Amino acid sequence: MNLLEFTAKGIYCPAADVYLDPWQPVKKALITHGHSDHARWGHEQYLCTTPAEPIIKHRLQLTDNIQSVAFGETVMINGVQFSFHPAGHIPGSAQIRVELNGEVWVFSGDYKLQHDGLSEPFEPVRCHAFITESTFGLPVYSWPSQADVFDEVNRWWRKSQEEGKVAVLAGYALGKSQRILKNVDATLGKIMVHGAIETVTNIFREQGMILPPTVRVLPEMKRADFEGALVICPPSAIGSPWLRKFEPFSLGIASGWMGLRGTRRRRGADRGFVLSDHADWRELNQAVRETGAEKVFVTHGYSEIFARWLTEHGLDAREVKTQYEGELSEMAEATEDKALEA
Amino acid sequence: MKRFAQLFTELDQTTKTLDKIKALVSYFEVAATQDRIWTIAILSHRRPRRTVSAGYLGTWATERAGLPMWLFEESYSVVGDLAETISLVLPEPDERSDETLTFWINFIKSLEPMSIEEKKEKINWAWHRLGGVDRFVFNKLITGGFRVGVSQQLMVKALAKYARVKENVIAHRLMGNWSPETTTYETLVLTEDTQDISRPYPFYLAYALEGTVEELGDPTEWQAERKWDGIRGQVIVRNGELFVWSRGEELVTDKYPEYAAFLELLPNGTALDGEILPFRDGLPLSFNHLQTRIGRKSITSKLLQEVPVAFVAYDVLEWEGADVRSWPLTTRREKLEALAATKPHPVLQLSPTINFSTWDQLREARTHSREYRSEGIMLKRKDSIYRDGRRRGDWWKWKIDPFTIDAVMIYAMSGHGRRANLYTDYTFAVWSGDQLVPFTKAYSGLTDEEIREVDRWVKQNTTERFGPVRSVKPELVFEIAFEGIAKSTRHKSGIALRFPRIHRWRKDKAVAEANTLQDLQQLLNTHG
Numbered sequence: 007m008n009l010l011e012f013t014a015k016g017i018y019c020p021a022a023d024v025y026l027d028p029w030q031p032v033k034k035a036l037i038t039h040g041h042s043d044h045a046r047w048g049h050e051q052y053l054c055t056t057p058a059e060p061i062i063k064h065r066l067q068l069t070d071n072i073q074s075v076a077f078g079e080t081v082m083i084n085g086v087q088f089s090f091h092p093a094g095h096i097p098g099s100a101q102i103r104v105e106l107n108g109e110v111w112v113f114s115g116d117y118k119l120q121h122d123g124l125s126e127p128f129e130p131v132r133c134h135a136f137i138t139e140s141t142f143g144l145p146v147y148s149w150p151s152q153a154d155v156f157d158e159v160n161r162w163w164r165k166s167q168e169e170g171k172v173a174v175l176a177g178y179a180l181g182k183s184q185r186i187l188k189n190v191d192a193t194l195g196k197i198m199v200h201g202a203i204e205t206v207t208n209i210f211r212e213q214g215m216i217l218p219p220t221v222r223v224l225p226e227m228k229r230a231d232f233e234g235a236l237v238i239c240p241p242s243a244i245g246s247p248w249l250r251k252f253e254p255f256s257l258g259i260a261s262g263w264m265g266l267r268g269t270r271r272r273r274g275a276d277r278g279f280v281l282s283d284h285a286d287w288r289e290l291n292q293a294v295r296e297t298g299a300e301k302v303f304v305t306h307g308y309s310e311i312f313a314r315w316l317t318e319h320g321l322d323a324r325e326v327k328t329q330y331e332g333e334l335s336e337m338a339e340a341t342e343d344k345a346l347e348a
Numbered sequence: 349m350k351r352f353a354q355l356f357t358e359l360d361q362t363t364k365t366l367d368k369i370k371a372l373v374s375y376f377e378v379a380a381t382q383d384r385i386w387t388i389a390i391l392s393h394r395r396p397r398r399t400v401s402a403g404y405l406g407t408w409a410t411e412r413a414g415l416p417m418w419l420f421e422e423s424y425s426v427v428g429d430l431a432e433t434i435s436l437v438l439p440e441p442d443e444r445s446d447e448t449l450t451f452w453i454n455f456i457k458s459l460e461p462m463s464i465e466e467k468k469e470k471i472n473w474a475w476h477r478l479g480g481v482d483r484f485v486f487n488k489l490i491t492g493g494f495r496v497g498v499s500q501q502l503m504v505k506a507l508a509k510y511a512r513v514k515e516n517v518i519a520h521r522l523m524g525n526w527s528p529e530t531t532t533y534e535t536l537v538l539t540e541d542t543q544d545i546s547r548p549y550p551f552y553l554a555y556a557l558e559g560t561v562e563e564l565g566d567p568t569e570w571q572a573e574r575k576w577d578g579i580r581g582q583v584i585v586r587n588g589e590l591f592v593w594s595r596g597e598e599l600v601t602d603k604y605p606e607y608a609a610f611l612e613l614l615p616n617g618t619a620l621d622g623e624i625l626p627f628r629d630g631l632p633l634s635f636n637h638l639q640t641r642i643g644r645k646s647i648t649s650k651l652l653q654e655v656p657v658a659f660v661a662y663d664v665l666e667w668e669g670a671d672v673r674s675w676p677l678t679t680r681r682e683k684l685e686a687l688a689a690t691k692p693h694p695v696l697q698l699s700p701t702i703n704f705s706t707w708d709q710l711r712e713a714r715t716h717s718r719e720y721r722s723e724g725i726m727l728k729r730k731d732s733i734y735r736d737g738r739r740r741g742d743w744w745k746w747k748i749d750p751f752t753i754d755a756v757m758i759y760a761m762s763g764h765g766r767r768a769n770l771y772t773d774y775t776f777a778v779w780s781g782d783q784l785v786p787f788t789k790a791y792s793g794l795t796d797e798e799i800r801e802v803d804r805w806v807k808q809n810t811t812e813r814f815g816p817v818r819s820v821k822p823e824l825v826f827e828i829a830f831e832g833i834a835k836s837t838r839h840k841s842g843i844a845l846r847f848p849r850i851h852r853w854r855k856d857k858a859v860a861e862a863n864t865l866q867d868l869q870q871l872l873n874t875h876g
């Protein structure tokens with residue numbers, strides 16, 4: 007019996023009888039973060055980090071069946087030690103450390119190593135077995151520095167203003183949008199946001215996060231209200247009639263997928279900004295190395311490829327099929343945006 | 349190079365014509381003269397000769413990045429572009445330099461006589477000094493294929509604006525036989541160059557008719573001809589020399605020896621617009637016949653006999669040494685008919701006009717298109733001048749409906765470039781007994797929305813993967829449209845289609861309702 011097992015309902019710890027980010031309803035679920043492919047409906051009990059709790063509670067409409075712990079705090083369940091450690095993916099996101107009789111497993115959830123100025127920085131956790139994502143597990147993914155990307159975003163916003171266009175920037179409602187708010191030069195002009203983003207942002211603000219002021223885009227607003235503004239919207243708004251009221255506008259997308267010219271062009275954006283909340287190739291390798299794990303399980307993304315690469319580097323690595331939506335993440339996030347709007 | 353890379357980025361970042369023109373003009377304003385002409389050349393697909401094979405580039409990049417070859421190949425299949433894959437996997441350069449575009453082009457040309465080891469050393473030296481977009485552009489200069497949506501027409505507009513020369517003058521000057529190796533920017537764009545006697549006129553291209561033919565107004569104002577299914581060409585006789593140009597701006601004089609007769613038929617200072625067509629017994633042969641001549645290096649007398657080629661003329665662009673494109677079509681047509689009448693010869697065929705006085709008569713004539721081996725009807729306004737490039741208004745093509753067949757998707761492959769990462773290229777099959785026999789590939793015709801839907805479906809219904817190809821459950825039915833059908837020994841199904849594309853997704857049809865191989869064979873018998 008392994009400390010963690012991969013079952014039809016999700017990642018399972020038989021010794022404690024709990025699941026980590028399960029995709030089917032279970033009795034007790036430990037949740038890494040609030041994205042829809044990790045925090046799902048229908049479990050009896052939820053456990054997550056204190057900073058992740060308000061979002062998960064809001065998204066899943068939970069009342070009293072959710073509990074939270076601080077980062078690093080140990081929770082004993084049936085003699086198994088669980089603790090949450092920063093994953094750097096979005097504010098409050100965690101890796102889950104599991105220990106029994108000296109054997110340590112870590113489930114990373116989603117993570118990135120680059121500091122975004124908002125999320126608790128990723129913390130390497132030593133372990134025997136590491137379960138890693140691989141959304142961007144190919145050597146062609148290599149992120150530019152965040153400062154460079156925001157220089158570009160600021161320049162683009164200014165250029166849009168000069169050309170009389172509204173700068174519309176698409177990024178996921180949960181995490182990416184707040185990262186943009188935190189790092190963009192808010193002195194350039196008014197920042198306006200889609201309703202789905204305003205809701206999430208306000209939840210973070212209530213937790214004490216300091217973000218520049220935003221104005222929610224309302225149906226009755228006229229083009230003049232958007233003059234010179236930066237409008238942040240979820241990716242699902244691309245191609246929707248909602249965008250029309252900003253004409254003329256310049257459309258930017260902030261995503262790791264924008265690292266490839268093909269994806270950039272396919273999405274029909276004027277500008278692609280390479281801004282990812284997942285680790286790039288170098289970060290994935292660094293993270294795996296720093297855990298010191300001999301056994302690596304690779305979940306969503308280019309899992310087959312990354313597992314083969316690790317195997318060739320002497321690790322016992324294998325691909326695990328999960329229902330986290332690496333390859334389909336664009337779609338997943340779109341669904342998630344819808345969930346948030348409701 | 350940085351300035352050129354910036355231009356590339358700007359062109360790549362927008363689909364709007366005006367923005368592209370603006371980007372080009374501001375580039376031309378600051379670029380070195382030599383860089384300017386190379387830029388015009390590269391964006392009109394005249395890149396320097398390839399001096400290093402793509403295979404070596406991939407291998408060296410893989411080595412330098414410390415990756416196994418399989419991982420490079422996996423990456424390439426996701427990125428879909430070799431030059432881009434290479435620039436993404438390479439480590440950041442140690443030093444950044446900013447030599448000119450011309451410097452790097454000469455650098456690439458200088459590799460030609462070198463041994464492979466020397467080439468490798470040189471290429472690594474370049475990768476050592478170039479980062480980001482510069483490196484991507486450098487790789488592209490070697491591998492070719494700058495697809496940044498700069499059409500000839502767009503380039504003409506930008507140059508006209510920058511050089512303050514009329515568009516039609518620029519368009520004419522950019523045509524023909526120039527090379528950045530031997531021409532300067534000044535001679536190409538700014539001087540009236542009479543040196544190049546081969547220079548063709550830019551082709552006037554028609555749009556497909558939108559809406560009904562009635563919307564064109566009074567039928568007597570229009571001339572109608574068959575729309576021929578050959579290669580658009582221009583035949584020019586000047587100074588006792590013959591030049592044959594194809595629409596791809598390729599000089600193809602040598603490929604059609606029978607056209608030598610034009611030296612006798614046409615007076616000096618004549619340029620005709622028309623169709624290069626295999627022609628026998630007063631009728632065009634199918635396009636498949638022409639294809640047997642296109643790819644051929646040497647034209648044997650046997651081939652000349654089997655697939656004789658004529659020129660089906662429909663317009664005169666130069667007459668007695670003068671550019672007559674501004675004459676109304678009727679006047680040009682009169683000259684053309686007179687020319688064909690004085691010296692009848694099988695190689696010069698006149699594209700006949702269709703008699704009609706009502707749109708319904710023409711509609712009826714259109715139903716006979718296939719009997720003439722034509723693709724439909726061309727409509728030209730009688731008083732129209734001969735314009736350049738693709739334009740709306742005076743010329744329209746009114747094509748016949750394509751053949752269609754319902755087929756089952758059995759393989760999917762990810763697209764390239766714009767569509768990398770998405771499954772966009774599909775292989776289709778029809779029934780032969782209880783077997784599905786693949787018969788064609790098609791990769792266009794779906795909306796972006798549908799492509800995304802099919803892509804998701806493919807990812808969830810894969811039965812097998814081999815490299816970039818996935819076989820999928822035979823479940824989705826599509827209507828495939830195509831323009832022609834021919835026998836083929838290279839295909840398992842025994843047939844080859846011309847211009848196959850997806851007409852629509854038949855969500856209403858079950859797999860069992862797809863067409864059969866017999867249906868295809870029947871089409872082959874009647875139209876092949």
Ligand SMILES: [Zn+2]
Nearest residue numbers: 039041095116
């Ligand atoms: Zn996530």
Ligand SMILES: [Zn+2]
Nearest residue numbers: 043116330331
């Ligand atoms: Zn995820």
